[in-house]
Amino acid sequence: MRYDAPLSLTRRSVLTAGALTVAFAFVSRAFGQPTALAESQSSLKNTPWLDAWIRVDGDGHITVFTGKAELGQGIRTALTQVAAEELDVSPSGIELITADTWRTPDEGLTAGSHSMQDSGTAIRNAAANVRMRLTEAAAAAWGTSAAAIATTGDGHLGHRDGRRVSYGELARTLSLHVAALADVPLRDPAQFRTVGTPLPRLDIPAKLTGESAFLSDLRPPGMLHARVVRGPSEGTRLQSPDVAAVRARPGVVNVIQAGSFIAVVAEHEWTAITAMRDLERTPAVRSAPVTLSDDLFAGLQRLPAQEIPVLDTHGEAAIAVRAVTARYTRPWLSHGSIGPSCALAHFDGTVMTLWTHSQGIFNVRRFVAELLSLAPQNVHVIHAEGAGCYGQNGADDVAADAAFIAKAMPGRPIRLQWMREQEFGWEPLGPAMATELEAALDANQRIVSWRHEIWSNRHNNRPQSAGAVWIGGELEPAFRPQQGAPIPMPEGDGHRNSNPLYTLPNMHVVYHYLPDMPLRVSALRSLGAHVNVFSIECMMDELAKAGEVDPLALRLAHMQDERAVAVMQKAAERFGWSTRLPGDGRRGCGMGFARYKNIGAYCAIVMEIDLERTTGRIAMRRIVAAVDVGLAVNPDGVRNQIEGGIIQSLSWTSGEAVTFDHNGRTSLNWGSYPILRFADVPDSIDVFIVDRPHMPFLGVAEAAQGPTAAALGNALADAGIRLRDMPFSPQRVKAALSANRTPI
Amino acid sequence: MKARLSTLNVNGADHRVTADPSTPLLYVLRNDLRLNGAKYGCGLGQCGSCTVQVDGAAVFSCLIPVAAVQGRRVRTVEGLGTAAKPGILQQAFAIEQAAQCGYCTAGMIMRAQALLDQTPAPTDAMIRAQMQPNLCRCGTQLRVLRAVHRAVEMLRRQSAHAHSGP
Ligand code: FES
Ligand code: FES
Secondary structure, three states: OOOOOHHHOOHHHHHHHHHHHHHHHHHHHHHOOOOOOOHHHHHHOOOOEHHHOEEEOOOOOEEEEOOOOOOOOOHHHHHHHHHHHHHOOOHHHEEEEOOEOOOOOOOOOOOOOOHHHHHHHHHHHHHHHHHHHHHHHHHHHHOOOHHHEEEOOOOEEEEOOOOEEEHHHHHOOOOOOOEOOOOOOOOOHHHOOOOOOOOOOOOHHHHHHOOOOOHHHOOOOOOEEEEEOOOOOOOEEEOOOOHHHHHOOOOEEEEEEEOOEEEEEEOOHHHHHHHHHHHOOOOEEEOOOOOOOOOHHHHHHHOOOEEEEEEEOOOOOOOOOEEEEEEEEEOOEOOOOOOOOEEEEEEOOOOEEEEEOOOOHHHHHHHHHHHHOOOHHHEEEEEOOOOOOOEOOOHHHHHHHHHHHHHHOOOOOEEEEOOHHHHHHHOOEEOOEEEEEEEEEOOOOOEEEEEEEEEEOOOOOOOOOHHHOHHHHHOOOOOOOOOOOOOOOOOOOOOOOOOOOOOOOOEEEEEEEOOOOOOOEOOEOOOOHHHHHHHHHHHHHHHHHHHOOOHHHHHHHOOOOHHHHHHHHHHHHHHOHHHOOOOOOOEEEEEEEEEHHHOOOEEEEEEEEEEEOOOOEEEEEEEEEEEEOOOOOOHHHHHHHHHHHHHHHHHHHHHOOOOEEOOEEOOOOOOOOOOOOHHHOOOEEEEEEOOOOOOOOOOOOOOOHHHHHHHHHHHHHHOOOOOOEOOOOHHHHHHHHHHHOOOO | OOOEEEEEEEOOEEEEEEEOOOOEHHHHHHHHOOOOOOOOOOOOOOOOOOEEEEOOEEEEOOOOEHHHHOOOEEEOHHHOOOOOOOOHHHHHHHHHOOOOOOOOHHHHHHHHHHHHHHOOOOOHHHHHHHHOOOOOOOOOHHHHHHHHHHHHHHHHHHHHHHHHOO
16 A cells, blocks of 8 residues: 555645546435445445446556455455456456545445445446446447457457457546446356455555555655643543643644643654653543442443343243353453554645544544534545554544644644553443343253343444544533444344344343443444353353253254354364363363354354463463355455454453553553463464355454354363353453362 | 764664654654654553564564664664565565554564574474564464464575575
């Protein structure tokens, strides 16, 4: 990825560079309704014009536009493959432009494993439309039927009689400013040249060699470095920073103060950091009351709740002979991005140009426009890569901070990065959750009833207005806080994946939605699915144990979805589930399964662990995963995402918890918030893909989070101890071991 | 603190920079020399995303002041190769696709390079132990390990090839 001269990208240069048709494509949306498109054709519904997605220049250069952003998940490569496939050109012949409010369609957030469904499906269908139009144009030029013409794989169309014409030549007289038609034939998977191959990630070479790849690598001329000055964590404020002394320091260009917002701006980054440190040398006071309790389950249950029913089914069932009740909890988690959030902002007096690694650039445009009283069209937001975010970290907040500083200093590009402790202290956290499940078996090991209750804040607090980013509350007068509501099912929020995919009678599932947030929270990879799948899949094993039936057999006996059965069987077979040795107080094997949101990817995880009884450490041995993501565009990309998801979920589940005391958060660096290191990663992870070339894309990024947590809990139970509260820290493992004195 | 002129040897070339001598090397590399490889992750020596080599050893560039590297050889990931002509370890990382967001990756490569420079045929345990200071939140650790093993193998073949020559 290159950002050679980003600051020259003024509004005028965008238009003269030939993007006029694209801009037109957006404004003319109101003037006519295109053909209705199938629901599955996703982002094309909102942006139907072909030239909003694909442009073919007279010289054959192809530009593809997506409103989604590269977050390190490999979407740039996968979308390029999709476009290349349907246009039948080499991936190297495609230039892909990602999330940019002046150039690309508004596809909302890059989140929720939606990119392939939304953008991949849109680009695939738009490209098929373009291919069809090129073919028709060639047919008209040659006076033959389109049926005699086919693409050649190298940017040309060829006639049976040997005539050839390039896409570029055809494009010179062809307008793509037309609405996409529904149901245009897609290329036959049997003919695929690019999709389904492990094309090496296009962004990786630059990242391995130090070429410009990240937002933090942008250094426009005249750039200044900024740091914000805040208390140690949310809910605190610095008492009396000595602003005058710092303002006078050599190298400090500006100290910006507005309400309780303070930022220092300097020529050199280190000057900005030392100035910030000096300003922090004053006591912090609490600006908000602490409402946290030590007992997580009780604490969450005590908060006022709104009941959101998820399932209430009643059916014939035999008499229950055994019931199991269990409570599961997860503490607050940090996103833990390796790079603290960063933004670059430049205000030229009229237009604010803002580079951000936010997952929602159109939201950024919205709240920055409101914050700075600018017209939205004068806020140009461009996505540039940051460190992986795994949900809403400090990206949106830091973008607002940077834009505010830049507005106060027109003409100077402002680079702002939060410090490590600011990211830990101020980013929205992944919400704590508690669940209570109760299920019963009949005499034939059939599940006859199922109750699942969830206590959780909403997980979606993506800022759309100025009151939802920190600075909006610090200015005087403060902007009104954003009101929010949980994402409804089928996607779900705290209740995501709380509706089991299993076929069960008498299901009662309810989300006790907690509107009051003791700590600021927002989306963390997979939202409530991590805890709900953990709860459901642990309960399956608890029932299997109570009924003395094999955990896989119990699952399969209650599953009617064939694709689910296929991934469970695949993972079990590759793992050697049927020949595994029984848990012996040290070794344990366990499995977990879910279909993400019940509408996304299928994922089954089987793992083997060793319990180190003297230290309480869990040694992760062997992990086998099987996934069905529909059409797998880039199999290695899928495996990379699943492997990473597994390791991250192991880290969350086995070791992570945000700590706090009455003054605020106390997890402020990697010492007080340890995550999995090399010594703790599993010996091996093998990911098997059940490929479905004729099925739609299902997305992949979050599929492993819940099943991994459950597999770990179940492997631990097989080894002798059932833990229901995350994290499974060595202390908890040891306490459980001494409590049940399992014989070795 | 007053800015001072100092000479830094980075990737084999001398550079004259004017900086406060207490400035951590990281900021001089990134801002004065415009090298992107070393990244700010924590500034505390806890994550390794800023790892570079100083006289061959892996160091946290976020901790070492620029004054302390005067007269010593600094190597960053840019010194190993380019996207067009990658070094062995960079090739191995590319083959294994050992990155997701890639923010930690240059630091991973430099820490592994420091091991390979010293121990051409490290064991798996040695590689894991060497990499322990570096964090990856995306979960690429197993790919990183595979990439280092692959580089070891590529180096072994290379030297076998060199020795079998006339
Ligand atoms: S930035 Fe140097 S160790 Fe984290
Ligand atoms: S690849 Fe993202 S932190 Fe390592």
